[in-house]
Amino acid sequence: MLDFDGRLVELRRDLHRHPELGFQEARTKTIVATRLRELGLDVHEGAGVVGVLRSGDGNRAIGLRADMDALPITETSVHDHVSQSPGVMHACGHDGHTAMLLGAAAQLAGDPSFQGTVVFIFQPNEEHGLGARAMLDEGLLAQFPLDEIYAIHNLPGAPLGEVSTRAGIICNSETLFEIAVHGHGGHASMPQTGVDAITVGAEIVSALQTIVARKLPPACGAVVSVTEFVTDGQRNVLPGHAVLKGDFRARSPHDRAEIERFMHQIATGIGSAHNVRTEVSFDTQFVETINAAGPAQAVYRAAEAANCPLIRDRPPMSFSEDFAQFAAEVPACFLLLGNGKDGAHGQPLHASDYDFNDALLPIGRAFWVALVKDRLPFHGGVA
Numbered sequence: 001m002l003d004f005d006g007r008l009v010e011l012r013r014d015l016h017r018h019p020e021l022g023f024q025e026a027r028t029k030t031i032v033a034t035r036l037r038e039l040g041l042d043v044h045e046g047a048g049v050v051g052v053l054r055s056g057d058g059n060r061a062i063g064l065r066a067d068m069d070a071l072p073i074t075e076t077s078v079h080d081h082v083s084q085s086p087g088v089m090h091a092c093g094h095d096g097h098t099a100m101l102l103g104a105a106a107q108l109a110g111d112p113s114f115q116g117t118v119v120f121i122f123q124p125n126e127e128h129g130l131g132a133r134a135m136l137d138e139g140l141l142a143q144f145p146l147d148e149i150y151a152i153h154n155l156p157g158a159p160l161g162e163v164s165t166r167a168g169i170i171c172n173s174e175t176l177f178e179i180a181v182h183g184h185g186g187h188a189s190m191p192q193t194g195v196d197a198i199t200v201g202a203e204i205v206s207a208l209q210t211i212v213a214r215k216l217p218p219a220c221g222a223v224v225s226v227t228e229f230v231t232d233g234q235r236n237v238l239p240g241h242a243v244l245k246g247d248f249r250a251r252s253p254h255d256r257a258e259i260e261r262f263m264h265q266i267a268t269g270i271g272s273a274h275n276v277r278t279e280v281s282f283d284t285q286f287v288e289t290i291n292a293a294g295p296a297q298a299v300y301r302a303a304e305a306a307n308c309p310l311i312r313d314r315p316p317m318s319f320s321e322d323f324a325q326f327a328a329e330v331p332a333c334f335l336l337l338g339n340g341k342d343g344a345h346g347q348p349l350h351a352s353d354y355d356f357n358d359a360l361l362p363i364g365r366a367f368w369v370a371l372v373k374d375r376l377p378f379h380g381g382v383a
Contacts, residue, residue: 008099008362008365012098012361016089016355017083017084019088020088022124022125022127022130022131023125028098029048029124032051032102036105039109046138048121048123051122054116055108055117055376060375062119063118063148063149063150064118064121065121067097068124069125070083070094071092071127075091079355091349093339093354096357099361100360100361100368101368104368114377115376121140126321129286129320129325130322131322133322141329146330148292149332150332151333152337158341160357166291167292167293170289171286171323171324171334172223172250172251173256175256176285177246177281179201179263179267180242183195183239185239186238194240196238196239197231197232198233204266204267207266208266212224221318227245228244230242251288253287290328295332298333303370305374306370319349343355
């Protein structure tokens, strides 16, 4: 059985020492399933792990989600729980998210002062946007119908334990793109004899930045980033082919479609000006995460009940979240929980020296418990 302090920290640090990439979370899943069974929950294993806790005769059910996967990053931290898996680390705090939710399951199982059903959802492969869909495709909602679903993500740089969220858009979508430029290679001393794909590609890179700066409303929250520029050029050889890769973020399907349209327009227009062919392709990996009004209000109440500092109607985050897949099916709320400002706890998510703040574990557990009691009370109505 978990206690609420030392063993929770021990669990979190153990998960940190043994990170696992998306859909490879075998050890993590075994630990989660074992702990849930020790607590007396009904446990179901598939792509992820689901634990079901029932109390009283209420017919409402809420889902609480934690993500379990790590990232392909080499850790540079110097603490005593550094990753023991070369090239893999928990650089996003999913180890802490998992531990917090297990702590909440332990407290609620030991003192089930609620009426209804809590479904604890431990999701794989959040980082690549594949885990939520895998669980949904397995029939998660058919097997465990939910009235609402919630998820926490820690936020480095925010005060420890500060809860912030909003109704409506909370996280951007992410769409990967590739733009291929088919020019004509040649000798670096005689560029006029071919069409240098680097020059054409560089024009496209610069022009893409005008989409957000000049073609969309200033407050739309979109981001367009070219992250790779690959050519077949060599010393003294001008490339005939180039591929630009990157991603863009948007806060609405309309803006997503507009960005795709402008990217096609820019790539085709610049290619035409240089008499070369271009190809553009897109892959939307994450859709926008939309919070429902009722669940957002419930988060505000739970934060106050757990004595957490609270920021209402926070600005949307530019990053993307696989929780969006759940939120598209069930009224939902995704919230941020401050990880602190100092040292590794204040380092950006996905930084090689980031670490989840163990002081946040009891705070997150207490928040989850307060939320369950708000949404599944023994007496009175539900907002």
